[in-house]
Amino acid sequence: xxxxxxxxxxxSQFEILQLSLGFVDSMALKCAVELRLADIINSxxxxxxxxxxASGINSPSSDMSYLARIMRYLVRKEIFTAHHPSDGGExxxxxxxxxxxxxxxxxxxxxxxxxxxxxxxxLAPWHCLSQCVxxxxxxxxxxxxxxxxxxxxxxxxxxxxxxxxxxxxxxIVMREILSQYKDGFNNIRSLVDVAGxxxxxxxxxVRAYPHIKGMNxxxxxxxxxxxxxxxxxxxxxxxxxxxPNADAIFIKRILHDWTDESCVEILRNCKKAIPEKTGxxxxxxxxxxxxxxxxxxxxxxxxxxxxxxxxxxxxKERTEQEWKKLxxxxxxxxYKIIKIPAFESIIEAYPDPE
Numbered sequence: 210x211x212x213x214x215x216x217x218x219x220x221s222q223f224e225i226l227q228l229s230l231g232f233v234d235s236m237a238l239k240c241a242v243e244l245r246l247a248d249i250i251n252s253x254x255x256x257x258x259x260x261x262x263a264s265g266i267n268s269p270s271s272d273m274s275y276l277a278r279i280m281r282y283l284v285r286k287e288i289f290t291a292h293h294p295s296d297g298g299e300x301x302x303x304x305x306x307x308x309x310x311x312x313x314x315x316x317x318x319x320x321x322x323x324x325x326x327x328x329x330x331x332l333a334p335w336h337c338l339s340q341c342v343x344x345x346x347x348x349x350x351x352x353x354x355x356x357x358x359x360x361x362x363x364x365x366x367x368x369x370x371x372x373x374x375x376x377x378x379x380x381i382v383m384r385e386i387l388s389q390y391k392d393g394f395n396n397i398r399s400l401v402d403v404a405g406x407x408x409x410x411x412x413x414x415v416r417a418y419p420h421i422k423g424m425n426x427x428x429x430x431x432x433x434x435x436x437x438x439x440x441x442x443x444x445x446x447x448x449x450x451x452x453p454n455a456d457a458i459f460i461k462r463i464l465h466d467w468t469d470e471s472c473v474e475i476l477r478n479c480k481k482a483i484p485e486k487t488g489x490x491x492x493x494x495x496x497x498x499x500x501x502x503x504x505x506x507x508x509x510x511x512x513x514x515x516x517x518x519x520x521x522x523x524x525k526e527r528t529e530q531e532w533k534k535l536x537x538x539x540x541x542x543x544y545k546i547i548k549i550p551a552f553e554s555i556i557e558a559y560p561d562p563e
Contacts, residue, residue, distance in 0.1 A: 237282055238311070239327040242320045246280075246289070247304060247311040256292050256303035283308075317381050325374030326516075330360070330367055334519040341518075348519045356522045362430045372434065376409050379461070382551050383413045386493060389549040393491065393557065394418045399455040401426050403448050403479065404463040411459065412438035424453055448475050452482040461493035462553065465513075468523035469535060476539025480560045490541060492556040495526045510552055532556060 241247065249265035250257050259280065263271045280302055284291045288311070290303040310319045325331060334348035341348050349357050361368040394400070394414060401424040402411035408425035415423040415438070423441040425432070432443045444453050449471070452458065458479045464472045479490050495510050510526055517524035527535070529546065536544050541558035548554050 233282075234286065235323070235327050237279060237286070238288070238323050240279055241283060241288065241308075242311050242313075242323050245313060246283075247308045248313055250289075250302060250304050251309075251312055251314070256290070256301035258299040258301055260299070262302065317384070318377055319381075321370075321373040321377040322375075325370050328370055330370070331520060338519065347522055349521070357520055358428075358522070362428070368430060369434070372407055372431070375406055375462075379406070379409055380413075382461070382493065382553060383410055385549045385551045386555065387413065387417050390491075390547065390555055393547075393555070394421065397421055397457045397489070400424070400457050400459055401444075401453050401455040401482065403452055403458055403460040403475070404428075405459075405461075406431060407435040408438055408441055408443060410461055412441050414459070415440040422455075424455060426453055448478060450478075452478045454482050456483065456487065457489040457491060458483055459491045459493075463494075464492065464535075465494050465517055465526055466521045466524040469531075471523070472535050473538045476535065476541060480540040483560060485560055485562060488560050490558040490560070492558065493553050494532075494556065495552055496532060496546060496554045496556070497526050497528045506552060513552070 244266055246262060249262055253261065253265070257265070259273060259277055262280070263273055263276055266276075280289065280291075283289050284302070287305070287307060289308050290305050292301040292303060294301070309315055310317070311323070312318050313320050330353070333352035337348040337351040340346075340351055347356065349355075349360075353360055357367075357371070361371055394417070397418070398420065399422040400411060400414060402408070402414075403426050405411055405425040405427055411423040411425050415421050419440065421440070423438075424444050425435065425438075425441055426444045426446060426448070427435075428447065429445040432445050435443050446453070448463075460475075460479070464475065467475065476490075480488075483489065495513060497510055497514070498507050514526040517526060532546075533544070536542065536556075536558055540561050542561050544556055544558040546554050546556055
């Protein structure tokens, strides 16, 4: 019995230690991205030895012992592969599907998101969560004296890091949306992407559906760095004031940034901007499935809920019941949820008649 108790205690100790050192994984990923390890191996065209990778880092003072230990850990985590030659030669490190997501030069990569989430500006609020529980307020403002959107509007570096981090995930999700939601854009002549960042989302949609007149709607400081896209116009404004008129509205990973009250305000402005009888609201956001304790993907969705707690002004991820309540209050009681192979779902909503 004592042995079982000791084993149970060790297991608990191990699991708590594992959780407390969770940052090691993210820092190891950040290191790999900053050193461009996946890009180096990819450009070589085949698995490489440690010394070859070190030479590719292009630093005269590269420390092989540091690199060896980091690569050993990343192989253990199945980020890279390791091939041990039968003749006893040097271990060769190769790519797999995970490490290809770390490549800066790949169309589908998460490199910029890893850099963003592990940047000191975005890590600092995490140290303020207990303070928020005791006092209320937002973690980001406690860490920096202002909210993230305010900081991004006056700090070009934070603005760039954030936009690049969001853009890289959007490319991956947009691919699935265009693949899985084929009929959803057919009857739309004009589409406004609310808080669309630098315009990548609506540009992808217009490229796939050239009959659509696309509008990318966001704050002036965001559009200041937006490139030109064929078939897309950039419109500066604030979604809390008014939204440009269109047949349909696309709003991806925006409502999770805001409180319920703010979301209802945004939704009501969306309703005013589309036709009552034929208008459509296309929301792309997480729908939590909190009743499924064995859904590993929902574990990550809940992690994203804490990211919202740390980095936004009252944002959160929501269950279907919470979405239903928001939509009803915002004037969209009719809706349907379309699941796609992504963390997000598509919520297609239709305006209530006046």
